[in-house]
Amino acid sequence: MxxxxxxxxxxxxxxxxxxxxxxxxxxxxxxxxxxxxxxxxxxxxxxxxxxxxHGTAGTQRKKITLTRKSTSEIKQADASGKARTIQVEVRKKRVFVKRDEAATVEEQTAAEAAQEEALRQREAEAEREAESLRRQEEALAEERRQREAREQPPPEPRERRRRHEGTNPSIERH
Structure with a gap:
């Protein structure tokens, strides 16, 4: 060194x-x-x-500004064919901001808490939707049972059935 x-x-x-x-x-x-x-x-x-x-002891800079200046020359011919030299100056300014560690940790914990809360809300919403679907299915099943019960012909009395079959109830067959 x-x-x-x-x-x-x-x-x-x-x-x-x-x-x-x-x-x-x-x-x-x-x-x-x-x-x-x-x-x-x-x-x-x-x-x-x-x-x-200067009063900046113990505190670190949070923002650093970098400025860069570059000059270059461009040769260009005009309409008469005469070459001209044009000087071009480019200035760039870039600012870097240092984030606080404590603030970053707090932001992360807040973000995690928000994600957990959103997850809980989505789960509760999914449970409500599942319950709603279950109730709708039960209502549809009940409606179907009632419709089927209405569409079935009423049971005929025994005597009518036997007459249609051509048998006499007083005569039994062995």
């Missing part, structure tokens, strides 16, 4: 070396010259100090 000096770090941050040494001293990092080596722990300590000084 390459060793970073205070001067190199100041160059990366585009800040004067003296200002960086001053910030390091106020953060509690004992660096006196631009040639002193900086460790990752020193950088973290400086970062925490700066965050607390």
């Amino acid at each position: 390459a060793v970073t000096t205070v001067a190199q770090f100041a160059e990366q941050l585009k800040r004067p070396t003296a200002a960086l040494i001053e910030q390091l001293a106020s953060a509690g990092v004992p660096k006196k010259s631009a040639d002193d080596a900086l460790t990752e722990a020193d950088k973290e300590r400086l970062l925490e100090f700066l965050r607390s000084a």
Whole structure:
């Protein structure tokens, strides 16, 4: 791993070396010259100090905005055949939002509870429909029995049947 000096770090941050040494001293990092080596722990300590000084200590950023700008040139011929160079600049801006873990867990539990409630409601509705269908089937079966009973010829008395058969009830056959 390459060793970073205070001067190199100041160059990366585009800040004067003296200002960086001053910030390091106020953060509690004992660096006196631009040639002193900086460790990752020193950088973290400086970062925490700066965050607390600016009032953002302990809170993480919830939104990060990335902006990107790219320029390109397009050569195009006009009507007379003369080539022209057109500069095109494209700017893109993208925002990433970090979701809260606690809010996500609460949303999941709320969603699960809503799903369970919907399932219970569907089950109750299915039971009501099944009961309704059962009652309709019973009513249809009863109606069918009554219709069949009406359509059956009434039973004839015994004497009439015997007369039709050609037998006399007083004479018995052996």
